[in-house]
Amino acid sequence: MIRLTELTLPLYQTEDSLAALICKRLNISPRDLIRHVVVRRAHDARDKTAIQMVYSVDVTVKNEPAVLARMKKDRHVQPAPDTRYQFVAKAPAAQAGRRPVVVGAGPCGLFAGLILAQMGFRPIILDRGKVVRERTKDTWGLWRRGVLNPESNVQFGEGGAGTFSDGKLYSQIKDPRHLGRKVLTEFVKAGAPPEILTEAHPHIGTFRLVTMVESIRETIEALGGEYRFEQRVDRLDIVTDDAGRRRVRGLHLANDGYLEADHVVLAVGHSARDTFRTLMEQGVQIEAKPFSIGVRIEHPQSWIDEARFGPCAGHPDLGAAAYSLSHHCANGRTVYSFCMCPGGTVVAATSEAGLVATNGMSQYSRNERNANSGLVVSIDPARDYPEHALAGIDFQRHWESKAYVAGGSNYEAPAQRVGDFLAGRPSTALGSVIPSYRPGVHLTDLAACLPEFAVQSIREALPIFGKQIPGYDHPDAMLTGVETRTSSPIRLNRGSDFQSLNTAGLYPAGEGAGYAGGILSAGVDGIKVAEAVALSLVGALP
Known part of the structure; x- marks a missing residue:
C-alpha cells in the first residue's frame, strides 16, 4: 500500500474527485487504481477566498513496486506505514503474584488499564471519585447550584478532567509506534x-465521552479487570528490600482499607494536590515543573469563523473555527492561547473548597454561541515559585483563592470586559458578549486575581492578537478568571523503565506526573506505562 500526502482539493469539490487526483499524482491509469482510503483530512485557510482541503490517502495500485520506484524522489509518495498495534507481552495462563493496580481512571489510567486487561493481566483500577454518570450529576451541582463535592467534580472521577473539556484528540508528541492510532481506534x-x-484535529465533546468511558470500563471488566470507585489512596506502603532499594508493597486507602500491590501505575491527574504532598512526605522523587496562568477569553463564535474563514464561514466541511496564538512579551514572558474550545462554554473547574478555577468545554456539535480559550502566561519554578517542589501548587491556590473572593465567595467567577481590562478599570456592565461561565460571573477588576507580570503581559498581547484576528481585542470580549490548571505543577521523576527513580514498582504516568498534556498524549503515556508493567510482570524488565 502507498501513502500519498498533500493532496489538495478546493473546498467546494467533493471527495469523489480524489480518485482522479491520485491517478494524476501517480501518473497511472484509472483502471490501475484498485482502492483508496482517506487517512487524514485538514484544511488550508491561508487564502480565505480559496480554502483548500488537504488529504492524505492510502492507495492500493497494480504493480506497486514499480510505482514506488518511479516516484522515489517525491517525498509525498511513500510506502504506507503499518499502524497496527502490537502487544509487547501476554499474561501467563495462571497469573501469579499480585495484580497490577492503576490509580486514577482518567485517560491515562483508562488506557493503562485497558492495555493490561487486553494482555490478560486483570488490573485493579482505583479512583477517588465516582462512576462517570454520578460524577456528572455532582459536577452539574457546582455549575448550577454552586455546591462543590471535593471528591467528585471536574477533576476527580471516572474519565478524568478530559471528560469535561472539548475532547480534543490531537497532540504534538512524537509517536513513531502510532500509539495514538491505538487510542483513537x-x-x-x-x-x-x-x-x-x-x-x-479530531474532537469528541463531553456527552460522547461519557458513553465511551462507560464502554471502555465494560471492556476492561469483561477481560477480568476490576474497578473500585470512591477509593482514595492516602499513602503508599513502601519498604526497603534486601538490596537497599525502596519498593512499593501496597496502598493505604482512605476508608482504612489496604491493598497489596507491587506494580502501581499512578495516574492521578494534575489536581491531586493532597496525593502529591503525601508522595513528597514519603520521599518519592518529585520536582517543580513549569505551567501557565491567566484567564479564559470569550468571543461570539461567528466573529472567529469570519476572521478565520472569511466568505467560507459556515461551510459544513470547516465547522466552527479554532485558532492558536502566541506572543513573546517585552518582559520575557510568553502569552499564548490554550485549550481553545470552538462553540463551547467556560466551566468551573475547582476541586477544592474556597477556590475558583476555570476551564473550557464544548460538545461534539460545537454549536454554542461563544468561542473560548485560555489566554495564559508561561511561568517557571526558578523565576516564580522556587521555594520547594510543591510551591507551584501553593502558587495556584493563592490566585484561585483571590479569584474566589473577587467572584463573591460563592463560586461565581470574577470577570471583566477586555476594554476595561486594557484601561485598568473594573467592569460594571456587560457589553455585547454574554459570558457562559456557570454558576455565574461577578464583574470586577481581574488585576486583583493575577500576578502583575501576567496582567502586563496579557495587556501587551491583546492588541497584537487583535491584529491577527480582527475583533479579538474588542472592548466587549469577556475575560473570566482564573485559568491556573493548564498542566501539572510537578513532575514525578521516572527512569527508562517508567518506574520512579527512587521507588521501585511505582509507575508515575500521565498529565499529573508531568508526562502528558491532553487526552491523546495521556492515553499514549498510559499505553507505554502499561507495557513497562507487563514486561516487568513477565520478567522481561526489573
Whole structure:
C-alpha cells in the first residue's frame, strides 16, 4: 500500500474527485487504481477566498513496486506505514503474584488499564471519585447550584478532567509506534465517530465521552479487570528490600482499607494536590515543573469563523473555527492561547473548597454561541515559585483563592470586559458578549486575581492578537478568571523503565506526573506505562 500526502482539493469539490487526483499524482491509469482510503483530512485557510482541503490517502495500485520506484524522489509518495498495534507481552495462563493496580481512571489510567486487561493481566483500577454518570450529576451541582463535592467534580472521577473539556484528540508528541492510532481506534470501538481517525484535529465533546468511558470500563471488566470507585489512596506502603532499594508493597486507602500491590501505575491527574504532598512526605522523587496562568477569553463564535474563514464561514466541511496564538512579551514572558474550545462554554473547574478555577468545554456539535480559550502566561519554578517542589501548587491556590473572593465567595467567577481590562478599570456592565461561565460571573477588576507580570503581559498581547484576528481585542470580549490548571505543577521523576527513580514498582504516568498534556498524549503515556508493567510482570524488565 502507498501513502500519498498533500493532496489538495478546493473546498467546494467533493471527495469523489480524489480518485482522479491520485491517478494524476501517480501518473497511472484509472483502471490501475484498485482502492483508496482517506487517512487524514485538514484544511488550508491561508487564502480565505480559496480554502483548500488537504488529504492524505492510502492507495492500493497494480504493480506497486514499480510505482514506488518511479516516484522515489517525491517525498509525498511513500510506502504506507503499518499502524497496527502490537502487544509487547501476554499474561501467563495462571497469573501469579499480585495484580497490577492503576490509580486514577482518567485517560491515562483508562488506557493503562485497558492495555493490561487486553494482555490478560486483570488490573485493579482505583479512583477517588465516582462512576462517570454520578460524577456528572455532582459536577452539574457546582455549575448550577454552586455546591462543590471535593471528591467528585471536574477533576476527580471516572474519565478524568478530559471528560469535561472539548475532547480534543490531537497532540504534538512524537509517536513513531502510532500509539495514538491505538487510542483513537479504541475510542471508535467505544462509540466515538469514525471520522476521528481521519480528521487532522479530531474532537469528541463531553456527552460522547461519557458513553465511551462507560464502554471502555465494560471492556476492561469483561477481560477480568476490576474497578473500585470512591477509593482514595492516602499513602503508599513502601519498604526497603534486601538490596537497599525502596519498593512499593501496597496502598493505604482512605476508608482504612489496604491493598497489596507491587506494580502501581499512578495516574492521578494534575489536581491531586493532597496525593502529591503525601508522595513528597514519603520521599518519592518529585520536582517543580513549569505551567501557565491567566484567564479564559470569550468571543461570539461567528466573529472567529469570519476572521478565520472569511466568505467560507459556515461551510459544513470547516465547522466552527479554532485558532492558536502566541506572543513573546517585552518582559520575557510568553502569552499564548490554550485549550481553545470552538462553540463551547467556560466551566468551573475547582476541586477544592474556597477556590475558583476555570476551564473550557464544548460538545461534539460545537454549536454554542461563544468561542473560548485560555489566554495564559508561561511561568517557571526558578523565576516564580522556587521555594520547594510543591510551591507551584501553593502558587495556584493563592490566585484561585483571590479569584474566589473577587467572584463573591460563592463560586461565581470574577470577570471583566477586555476594554476595561486594557484601561485598568473594573467592569460594571456587560457589553455585547454574554459570558457562559456557570454558576455565574461577578464583574470586577481581574488585576486583583493575577500576578502583575501576567496582567502586563496579557495587556501587551491583546492588541497584537487583535491584529491577527480582527475583533479579538474588542472592548466587549469577556475575560473570566482564573485559568491556573493548564498542566501539572510537578513532575514525578521516572527512569527508562517508567518506574520512579527512587521507588521501585511505582509507575508515575500521565498529565499529573508531568508526562502528558491532553487526552491523546495521556492515553499514549498510559499505553507505554502499561507495557513497562507487563514486561516487568513477565520478567522481561526489573
